Amino acid sequence: MTETALPDRSRRRYMSRPRLAVSLLFLMNGFFTGSWAPKIPEFAERLSLSEGQLGLMILTFGLGSIIAMPATGFFLARFGSTGTVKVAALMFLPALLLISIVPVVPLAVLVMFYFGAMMAMMDVSMNGNTVAVEKAEGRAIMSSCHAFWSLGGLIGASIGGFLIATLGTLGHAVVATVIAAVLLALSFPRLQPDAPAMDEKREKIRLPLTPLPWLIGIMALFSMIPEGAIMDWSALYLRDERMVSIAWSGFGFAAFQMTMTTMRFAGDHIRDRFGAVRTLRFCAAMSVAGLLLAGLSSETALIIIGFAIAGIGISNMIPIAFSAAGNLPGMAPGIGLSVTTTLGYSGILIAPSGIGFLAEHIGFAPIFAGLSLLHVIVFLLAPLARYADRQPDS
Template structure:
């Protein structure tokens, strides 16, 4: 692994590790601030709003200053946020802290993806999928050790330990990071939202790719227990199977894309996901439903990495601007759409929803020719 690739992979892992470390803190956070379930839901929505607002702004900074400078700044500002969240004493300060936490996470995300596109161009090979796999690994690690650290060290001890681990990742990564310059397109034109349809179409492709991902993350356990009568001990197996196959296939995704091209890779992924979602929604047995979620993970694994690489390689558009459009639209599928899915499920149940979400990936399959932009700067 080259030094540039190692550096950006560590940043993805750090971001995922920090995000995953937030999950086991939520119960104590809610108890400390005496939040009801509804109030906690609004707090999590604040986190999502911070993310969505920060993404377009980050694209402008990327175009003007280059991804390396932006990601370093965002990462350093992100580093103390778990400590801040661990000590906020009241709801108004908690709202500010969560908004900043979500915004800085998103700023890091957009700039990491921008630097990954630059590394792909430099090395003339795909690395986006494996970078996203490192994010997933970091998230699993953060969530996995969080409960143990909180039990052994307390809330502040957990936050301090996580912050130190993350700081070590940054210290190793920063000197090896590819120093990509500001975009040539940014110097030649006024930076604004793109008027051409391509980045918006790829953003829609990312949105349709991520809505089912958010649905599986947030609703698969409730679907299994509430509608399929699965014991609570098995409730997490649907998402676990999905996460396992998605992470595994992301490590393989770069090799697949280099071998077969982005268009064929995206079509295969979309077809697999359609199959998995239909099985998860319509299968009569628990085992088949879990298998369906596992197949869905295989499918979704490389859809977003391909979309992000394509967005970062669009001709005549600053990569940071097109990436910010794609990430904003795409991540809204995880941050916003699941709430609407939950409301709809009250009237229809989750079974037809999971089956119906397959339709979004049929559209992605039809939009796959747009993915050829992902190949243009690292073919061969």
């Protein structure tokens, strides 16, 4: 192969226009999702919701997401990721405004379902566009895109309380919507164009019958269940079972989130250097060690360190799974992605409620230690990650 046949990586900009565009989409989606968290108390008070009723509302959000993800795969296969993500993002834009003004519970159920569905539709389609950029540029960018999502969620959750206290819940929604609209305006003209799978036979535009995408989906599911458990239950575990003060109980999740976000920004370089299979094996091994330390240790500092190590491991597991799902041979990218995202996000949206029920009987310590077994399975499934290393399109 001649030298001119290789990608000119030395002259290529780190942040190309298409990469910047899809990164802004992740930032916007994370920012909007994070902006929901500080609205929850006012939302529950306005609708006079009990804790159980609020839980059902949040479950409705999750159901909207899970139902929308497979359907989005069909849209990606028919219309391409660029057009689909633009429509999904514009439909997602009024969601916070609707949440802020909905007056009665029946309408709130519909709004929460809509919120979850549009978030998920945008999520799947922007992951599809990320795969298109990876193919065009011949390098990994999925991990850093997910890092921008984490950064957006952190920003949205951090400034939301201040904006609500200063401007009220509707004022906060207006400001957040304007910020999101600006991010979309900057992103849309720069998005990587991709063609729909019009050359695929119609029978391929359906849920796949081959086991490969489902195995990668299981890998994503097992990757995200421990992530959801740490997000939802780490503070309660530290406070109630390890008798840590309230001031310290949030440090477990904070350490996890910090290492996960940091490693996602570095994950693309690591994957390009060592390959997806070795990177995934390293991530799975780190997470197993971190979860075991968090679950088996009785020292607060070691538990927090365990969650931080788990964050290092979990950081790049989902980005690698999504890249692999979008590059499966003989399959439209949207179909593989829809299967993987549906199964994966089930682990973070639905599984934590079952974990909470189980913890009432056996406690959180054996649960966190036991969840490490899921990442042992991910380690064994790591050879499937080779599809994430596809070369750029000719």
